[in-house]
Amino acid sequence: MARSGARRQRSLHQRTRPAIWLAQHLASARDALCRLLRTPLPTAMTIAVIGISLALPAALYVLTGNLRLMVSNWDETAAISLFLRQEVDDATAATLAERLRERPELEAVRLIGREQALREFRELGGFEGAFDQLEDNPLPALLAIYPRNTQPEDLERLSAALLELPEADFARMDSLWLQRLRAILALSQRAVFIFAALLGLGVLLIVGNTIRLEILNRRIDIEIMELVGATAAFVRRPFLYAGAWYGLLGGLGAWLLVTLLLSLLQGPVSRLAELYGASFRLAGLDALALLLVVGGSVLLGLTGSWIAVERHLRGAHPV
Amino acid sequence: MVEFERVFKRYPERGEALSDISLRIAPGELVFLTGHSGAGKSTLLRLIGLLERPSRGQIRIGGRDLASLKRGRIPYHRREVGMIFQDHRLLPDRSVFDNVALPLEVMGVGHKEIGRRVRAALDQVGLLARERATPVALSGGEQQRVGIARAVVARPPLVVADEPTGNLDPDLSREIFELFERFHYVGVTLIIATHDLGLVAKMPYRTLTLSEGRLVNDSGGW
Ligand SMILES: Nc1ncnc2c1ncn2[C@@H]1O[C@H](COP(=O)(O)OP(=O)(O)O)[C@@H](O)[C@H]1O
Ligand SMILES: [Mg+2]
Numbered sequence: 001m002a003r004s005g006a007r008r009q010r011s012l013h014q015r016t017r018p019a020i021w022l023a024q025h026l027a028s029a030r031d032a033l034c035r036l037l038r039t040p041l042p043t044a045m046t047i048a049v050i051g052i053s054l055a056l057p058a059a060l061y062v063l064t065g066n067l068r069l070m071v072s073n074w075d076e077t078a079a080i081s082l083f084l085r086q087e088v089d090d091a092t093a094a095t096l097a098e099r100l101r102e103r104p105e106l107e108a109v110r111l112i113g114r115e116q117a118l119r120e121f122r123e124l125g126g127f128e129g130a131f132d133q134l135e136d137n138p139l140p141a142l143l144a145i146y147p148r149n150t151q152p153e154d155l156e157r158l159s160a161a162l163l164e165l166p167e168a169d170f171a172r173m174d175s176l177w178l179q180r181l182r183a184i185l186a187l188s189q190r191a192v193f194i195f196a197a198l199l200g201l202g203v204l205l206i207v208g209n210t211i212r213l214e215i216l217n218r219r220i221d222i223e224i225m226e227l228v229g230a231t232a233a234f235v236r237r238p239f240l241y242a243g244a245w246y247g248l249l250g251g252l253g254a255w256l257l258v259t260l261l262l263s264l265l266q267g268p269v270s271r272l273a274e275l276y277g278a279s280f281r282l283a284g285l286d287a288l289a290l291l292l293v294v295g296g297s298v299l300l301g302l303t304g305s306w307i308a309v310e311r312h313l314r315g316a317h318p319v
Numbered sequence: 320m321v322e323f324e325r326v327f328k329r330y331p332e333r334g335e336a337l338s339d340i341s342l343r344i345a346p347g348e349l350v351f352l353t354g355h356s357g358a359g360k361s362t363l364l365r366l367i368g369l370l371e372r373p374s375r376g377q378i379r380i381g382g383r384d385l386a387s388l389k390r391g392r393i394p395y396h397r398r399e400v401g402m403i404f405q406d407h408r409l410l411p412d413r414s415v416f417d418n419v420a421l422p423l424e425v426m427g428v429g430h431k432e433i434g435r436r437v438r439a440a441l442d443q444v445g446l447l448a449r450e451r452a453t454p455v456a457l458s459g460g461e462q463q464r465v466g467i468a469r470a471v472v473a474r475p476p477l478v479v480a481d482e483p484t485g486n487l488d489p490d491l492s493r494e495i496f497e498l499f500e501r502f503h504y505v506g507v508t509l510i511i512a513t514h515d516l517g518l519v520a521k522m523p524y525r526t527l528t529l530s531e532g533r534l535v536n537d538s539g540g541w
Contacts, residue, residue: 021427023427027424224408224409224410226394226397227368227370227408228397228398228402228422228425229394229396229398231391231425232391232394234425
C-alpha cells in the first residue's frame with residue numbers, strides 16, 4: 001500500500017512542494033485572522049492590552065529621545081558666560097578675548113560686543129523701539145567661554161579666576177544644570193529598557209494565555225484534524241499565526257498610541273519653544289524604533305503562542 | 320493488505336482488550352467485524368489507524384510494519400486509512416463541504432482539485448445538495464454519510480468503520496451498507512465493525528467474530 005498510496009497522493013496534487021507549503025501558510029494565516037475577527041470584542045481587548053503595554057516604553061523612548069535632541073541643540077551654549085563691566089568698550093573686549101584664547105585650558109572664546117548685543121536684542125520680539133529712546137547702549141559686552149574641561153569643580157575654579165579680571169563684572173554657568181539633565185536622561189534611557197523588558201514579558205504571558213484558552217476550546221477540532229492525517233506542524237500553524245497577528249496588531253496599536261500622544265504634546269511644546277524664540281518639532285518613532293516595536297511585538301506574540309502550543313499540544317496523544 | 324501477527328493490547332486499568340490476534344485481510348476484501356460490546360472491535364480498528372500501539376505482536380498494513388513507523392510519519396499513515404466513527408466526529412462549526420474537504424486540506428491539495436473531489440465524494444453519498452449545511456442541520460443518517468464521504472474523499476486504499484450504523488434504523492443502515500458495497504466494487508479494502516448481525520447474515524462477506532479480546536470465529540463468507 002505504501003507505494004500505491006504514494007502514487008495516489010502525488011496524483012492528488014500536481015502542485016510542487018514549495019507551492020503547497022506557501023499555500024498552506026497563507027491559508028493558515030488567513031484562517032487565524034478570520035478566527036480573531038469572528039470574536040471582535042475579546043480580540044480587541046487583547047490587542048489593546050498589548051498595545052498599551054508596548055506604548056509605555058515606546059513613549060518613554062520617544063520622549064527621552066526628544067529631550068536628548070533639545071539638549072544637543074543646547075550644546076552650543078557656552079559653559080560660562082562672562083559679562084564685562086558696562087564701561088568696557090568693544091575694542092577692549094576684543095583684546096581681552098584674544099588674550100583669553102591663548103590660555104590652554106580654554107577651547108574657544110566668542111565675543112558678543114555691545115553693538116551686536118543691542119542689535120540682537122532689537123530683533124527679539126516685543127522690544128522694538130524700546131531702546132530707541134535711549135542715548136547710550138545699556139548692554140555690556142559678553143564673552144562666551146568654552147573650556148576644554150567641563151567638570152563642575154573645574155568650571156567653578158575657572159569662573160572664579162575669570163572674575164579676578166578687572167574687566168569682568170559677573171559670570172553665569174549654563175552647563176551645570178545641563179549636566180544634571182543629561183544624567184537624568186541617561187537614567188531614563190536605562191528605565192526604557194527595564195520597562196520594555198518587564199512589559200514585554202507581560203505581552204508574552206497575555207498572548208500565551210490567550211492561545212492556551214484557544215487550544216482548549218478547540219480540543220475536538222484538533223483531535224479530528226489529527227484523525228484525518230494532519231501533521232503536528234499543520235495543527236500548530238494556525239495558533240502560531242494567531243499569536244503573530246496579536247503581536248502585529250498590538251504593535252501597530254502601540255505605534256498609534258504613541259503618535260496620538262505626540263500630537264497631543266506638540267501644541268504645548270511648540271508654544272513653550274516659541275517663548276524662547278525657538279521652534280521645536282517633536283520627533284515621532286523613527287523607522288528603526290517603529291520596526292523594533294512592531295517587529296518585537298510580532299516576535300513576542302509568536303513566542304507566547306509557541307510556548308502555549310509546546311505546552312498544550314505536545315503529548316496530547318500517546319501514540 | 321492488513322496483517323496481524325499475535326497481537327495483544329493491554330490497558331493497565333482494564334486488562335487485556337485484545338489477546339493473541341492473528342489475521343490476514345487481502346486487498347479489496349470487505350470484512351465484517353462483530354462481537355458483543357466490549358469484545359475489542361474498536362480497539363482493533365484503533366490499532367489499524369495507529370490511534371494506539373499494540374502491547375505486543377506485529378501489525379503490517381500494506382506490507383509496512385507499523386512498529387517501524389516513527390511518530391512524525393503517523394499522519395501520513397492515517398491519510399491512507401479512511402476512518403469512520405459511530406459518532407461521526409464532524410466539525411460542528413464547519414459546513415458539510417469543509418468537513419469533507421478536511422483530509423485534502425491537510426494534504427495540501429489545491430483549491431480547484433478540492434472542490435472537484437469533495438463534490439464527487441458528496442455525490443457518491445447522495446449529499447451534493449447539502450454541501451452548505453452545517454452538520455447539526457442534518458439527520459443522523461446524513462451525518463454518517465458526511466463522515467463516509469470524508470473517509471473516502473482522498474481515495475485511501477483502506478477504509479475502517481466502527482459501528483457506522485449503531486444509531487440508525489434498519490432502512491438507513493441498509494443504505495449505508497449498500498454504500499460500502501459500492502466502494503468494495505471499486506477495489507477499496509473495507510473493515511466494518513458492527514453488531515447488526517441480521518444485515519451481516521444477508522450479505523456474502525467474510526465475518527470476523529471477537530469475544531473477550533479473542534478471535535473466536537472467521538467465517539469466509541458464503
Ligand atoms: N482507552 C481505554 N482505556 C482502558 N480500557 C479500554 C480503553 N478502550 C477500551 N478499553 C477496554 O477494552 C475492552 C475492549 O473495548 P472496545 O474495543 O471498545 O470494545 P468494542 O468496541 O468491541 O465494544 C473493553 O473492556 C474496554 O473497557
Ligand atoms: Mg466499540
